[in-house]
Amino acid sequence: MFRGATRSDLPEILKIYARAREAMAAAGNPAQWGASFPPEELLKEDIDSNRLFVYLVNGELEAVFAFILGPDPTYAVIEDGQWLNDTLPYGTIHRLASAGKRKGVATDVITWCLEHCESLRADTHADNKAMQHILEETGFIRCGVIHVADGSPRFAYQRMSLTMPLEH
Numbered sequence: 001m002f003r004g005a006t007r008s009d010l011p012e013i014l015k016i017y018a019r020a021r022e023a024m025a026a027a028g029n030p031a032q033w034g035a036s037f038p039p040e041e042l043l044k045e046d047i048d049s050n051r052l053f054v055y056l057v058n059g060e061l062e063a064v065f066a067f068i069l070g071p072d073p074t075y076a077v078i079e080d081g082q083w084l085n086d087t088l089p090y091g092t093i094h095r096l097a098s099a100g101k102r103k104g105v106a107t108d109v110i111t112w113c114l115e116h117c118e119s120l121r122a123d124t125h126a127d128n129k130a131m132q133h134i135l136e137e138t139g140f141i142r143c144g145v146i147h148v149a150d151g152s153p154r155f156a157y158q159r160m161s162l163t164m165p166l167e168h
Contacts, residue, residue, distance in 0.1 A: 001055070001056045001057075002053055002054070002055055002056075002112050003053065003054060003056070004047075004050055004052070004053055004054075005043075005046070005047050005052040005053060005054045005064065006047060007044065007047055009047075009054055009061065009064075010040070010043065010044070010047075012061045013043060013052075013054070013061070013064045014040065014043075016061065016063070016064050016097050016098070016099050017033075017037075017038060017043075017064070017095075017097050019097075019099065019100055020033070020097035020098065020100075021033050021034070021035065021037070023100065023130075024128065024130075027128075027129065027130055028127055028129070029125060029127035029128045029129070029130075031125065031127065032124070032125035032127065032128055038095050046066050046095075051066050051067060051068050052064065052065075052066050053065055053066070053067050055105060055108060055109055055112075057102065060099070060101070061099060062098065062099050062101065062102055062105050063096065063097065063098045063099065063105045063106070063108075063109055064095070064096075064097050065093055065094070065095060065096040065097070065109055066092075066093070066094040066095045067091060067092070067093055067094075067113050067116070068091065068092045068094065069089070069090075069091045069116070069117060070089065070090075070091075071090075072092045072121065074123075074146050074147065074148055074149065075092070075121060075123075075146055075156065077146065077147070078143060078144040078145065078146055078156055079144055079145045079146075079147075080144045080145050081142070081143045081144025081145070081156075082143060082144060083121075083143050083144075083156075083158050084119075084141055084143060084158045084160060085119055085158070085160060088118050088119040088160075089117065089118070089119070090117055090118070090119035090120060090121050090158075091113055091116060091117035091119070091120050091121070092120070092121045092122065093109070093110070093113055093120065093121075093122045094122075096109060096122075096131075106131075106134045106138070107134070107137075107138055110134075110138045110159070114159070114161045115161075117161065118160065118161045119158060119159075119160055119161065120140075120158070120159045120160075120161070121156065121157065121158050121159075122135055122140065122156075122157045123146055123148075123154035123155060123156045123157065124154060124155055124157075125152075125154060125155075126153070126154075126155060132155065135157045135159075136157075138159065139159050140157035140158065140159040141157065141158060141159070142155055142156070142157055143156050143157060143158050144156050
């Protein structure tokens, strides 16, 4: 079951993000989220703006992610490529983290997001091989490089919904 996150979910959400940071560091990606990303204040802002979601299975919180409909300013400029489709409204997945207890959680999240938009975008750090693999396995195409607010580069991906043909 998917639902909007609430402030009462924060203790569990913070544990999931801490586990994700540890897993990322152990996999050779210590820089993307460092020791404290995402900060609690950002998560509260996401909750209050109805853009932070949780995925529950049998009442257990299995994943947390931001899902944002509409233009993302960091995606306005793409280098070394182009978006598959830059005219359709899109949604973006940010800050996806799993509790690490089940396989297929990221695929379930992506499927759910695609039910709510025709075009879905995501980005990840060059060292985040696990997320790159998940995105590519679920039909995302690497489109180029974008830069996040602090100026650091991220691989940018896009996936069209199942009902929309891919455009190249």
